[in-house]
Amino acid sequence: MEGMDGMNGMEGHMDHDNVTPLQASEGIQELAIPPLLKREENAEFDYEVIAQEGTTPFFEGVSTQTFGYNGDLLGPTLRLKEGETVRVKVRNELNEPTTFHWHGLEVPGSADGGPSDEIQPGESKVVTLKADQPAATLWYHPHPHELTAKQVFKGLAGMLYVEEADASELPDEYGVDDIPLIFQDRLFNDKRQLDYEELMNNDGTVGDVSLVNGTLNPKLTVEKPQMRFRVLNGANARNYTLRLSNGAKFKQIASDGGMLDEPVEMEEITLSASERAEILVDFSGMDGDEPVSIVDGDGTVLLPFDLAFDPESAEAEPSSWESGEPFVTEEEKAMPVSKKIELFGMMEMVTINGKKFDPDRIDLRQEKGVPEVWEVYNKPDMMGGMIHPFHIHGTQFKIISRDGKEPAPNERGLKDSVLVEPGERVKLLVTFPEEGVYMYHCHILEHEDNGMMGQVEVY
Ligand code: C2O
Ligand code: CU
Ligand code: CU
Secondary structure (H helix, E strand, O other): OOOOOOOOOOOOOOOHHHOOOOOOOOOOEEOOOOOEOOOOOOOOOOEEEEEEEEEEOOOOOOOEEEEEEOOOOEOOEEEEEOOOEEEEEEEEOOOOOEOOEEEOOOOOHHHOOOOOOOEOOOOEEEEEEEOOOOOEEEEEEOOOOOOHHHHHHOOOOEEEEEEOOOOOOOOOOEOOOEEEEEEEEEOOOOOOOOOHHHHOOOOOOOOOEEEEOOEEOEEEEEOOOEEEEEEEEOOOOOOEEEEEOOOOOEEEEEEOOEEEEEEEEEOEEEEOOOOEEEEEEEOOOOOOOOOEEEEOOOOOEEEEEEEOOOOOOOOOOOOOOOOOOOOOOHHHHHOOEEEEEEEEOOHHHOEEOOEOOOOOOOOEEEOOOOOEEEEEEEEOOOOOOOOEEEEEOOOOEEEEEEOOEOOOHHHOOOEOEEEEOOOOEEEEEEOOOOOEEEEEEEOOHHHHHOOOEEEEEEO
């Protein structure tokens, strides 16, 4: 492009309107469902999570080197009950340091697994996790200083559920009608390896191959007419806009941190990196002759469905609830902004409030249990700017407003990550229930590794 020659360092800048489309899926393999993590009969700990190296046969005749938890790729689903306390032994069998971060779990800073909590190769420790928050779909992933993007790209990520203490009306049979869907995009080199150093992009590594739960070219056999999907955008950087290929609506029932105020009927949902949504899809009216899939914005098929339920099976009552109170009260809306966050830059030049991450610097302080209003501003640059998914550890916050306007109904639920458009100002109501030092950062993992991260000390 003319005039671009002098703009060194811009090459590879991720223009979100122009990301590489994902390749079409062939629909040839049944979707992998991550196993449930088994409870140990052990006095020292209840669960064990091991970060390890492995190989995965994505392509015929090639074994791709990957990372996984307790296996070759991704990790088992860890389910905690609301209010439950468990001890988890974490062990690093990689050849480099890692940490174990429980994304969305409101644990004390000391158990959060941020970058200062490195576990060296061969070492292990036991962390205590208390699920002291409403039922939600969370996840876990590594967070070592400047190595997060690489380790997630190689395969480290798993689902972490907080489950309702009592039985719910919602589909909840794991792997049958309650299914995790981890959407990720990956780039492979010409040897079909996930060579991060070779393939990485400082502005967010965007792949041209879609994986769902680590499965390339997946399909899902649907055995029940009413399905609950727990969707995670587990990509390093890509934003997904998911919809059903036949135009059918679905219901979003939960956001990052738990149930929405009320179910919201949707035609499509946009999730930036690290955001989650629980959705209910009613397949009962679909006859199976017309193919139906989850597709991305441009129509790329990500997950085709094979409808295999008995069409005669009783139509389940669609669950519904309504909240009596406003999600954010008038008093909360009137609270003054007390913390300002300015996201800026691209590539290696990303900053928060003009600074790069410094592990020895505390950027903000907030009192435990005291709500404050954070205003997050995504300052545009000469190229227009880009979306940054902004995430805070140790809290589930509420979105008060976007550019002064009420958030969409499907954002009236607890969140720990929020998509911020270039030029947008988002106000958040943030309360930390525990003490410690927590990260806040852009969840484009390369931006995080490039220092688009700060620390808040909760006292
Ligand atoms: Cu998903 Cu700092 O985390
Ligand atoms: Cu996190
Ligand atoms: Cu960013």
